[in-house]
Amino acid sequence: MIDRRTLLAGLSAAALIGPRRAFAATVRDAAGRAVPIPAKVARVFPAGPPAAILLYTLAPELLIGWPRANRAEECAYMLPDICARPEVGRITGRGNTANLETVLAAKPDLILDVGSTSATFVSLAEKVQEQTGIPYALLDGRFAGIAGTYRTLGELIGRVEDAEKLARYAEDTLKTILDRIAPIAAGERPKVYYARGPRGLSTGIGGSINVETIEMLGRNVAGGTQGGLANVSIEQVLVWNPDVIVTIDQEFAANVRSDPAWASVKAVRDNRVHLSPKMPFGWVDFPPSVNRLIGLWWLAKLLYPERFPEDLRALTSDFYSRFYHVTPTAAQIDHVLAGRD
Incomplete structure (x- = not known):
């Protein structure tokens, strides 16, 4: 190496x-x-x-x-x-x-x-x-x-x-996506925390390629500092108090709702912790490439469901056919949207 x-x-x-x-x-x-x-x-x-x-x-x-x-x-x-x-x-x-x-x-x-x-x-x-x-x-x-x-x-x-x-x-x-949310003032957009790792305490700070799509649509709570990926404390997350948590880690997604350390975070209280799809490539990053295009639709529907009535299953099937050259079955789309490996 x-x-x-x-x-x-x-x-x-x-x-x-x-x-x-x-x-x-x-x-x-x-x-x-x-x-x-x-x-x-x-x-x-x-x-x-x-x-x-x-x-x-x-x-x-x-x-x-x-x-x-x-x-x-x-x-x-x-x-x-x-x-x-x-x-x-x-x-x-x-x-x-x-x-x-x-x-x-x-x-x-x-x-x-x-x-x-x-x-x-x-x-x-x-x-x-x-x-x-x-x-x-x-x-x-x-x-x-x-x-x-x-x-x-x-x-x-x-x-x-x-x-x-x-x-x-x-x-x-x-x-299409940016035009629909353009009327929403920056200060009125949801505060989003991007949780990486089994404890959810690694995130993308301002300008990081890992959170580009999140920062396009919402407010990255870790965006006050510019850089790449960073480790943060649970105390800092409590101060940020995000409206929505997006994660790529199945272990964190499975355990955060029962973890007393996270219980007072607004996103956890409101059941707005979302496990990002990742097959065959991540929808938010991991890696940050053109796979994020379908992820932008997913994020838009999570953050602004009233503005995005499109059928995510149909969008997924179309994207996979165009970009991955394979049309997924209904069961495969279920698997993807559940965030499973």
């Missing part, structure tokens, strides 16, 4: 250039880099989970493998042969496990990274591309940027028309 600093240091000393390639064009990625692209892209290496999910939704056959092997229960909601492709590790994010020899051995035409476009990640992309000779595209992982990210990916892999369809779905989803 290697971290980003170790990888960058290794790159400085390594001479890993792969075979010389002929490039047909260049495409500007989200960092403004001119990425050289071969005439035909047939194999793509995902740098991390958000990239793997994005690519799977648009062109599953191009996906070389997954940052981690999928479980059988996850594969029930995806194309079985693609879902079963091997674990290749990850170049970015927590628990980086793919070294560059692994990347070269996979013989990709393109390395795809989706997430932050900060200087750190630009430097990593430049160095990996320089040392391997493989084009490395860095795309915007922000939720509001999904449509643009699809369009750029479509250019990179020669799937412009297919990418446009998914981009428009993303745009329409955001516009």
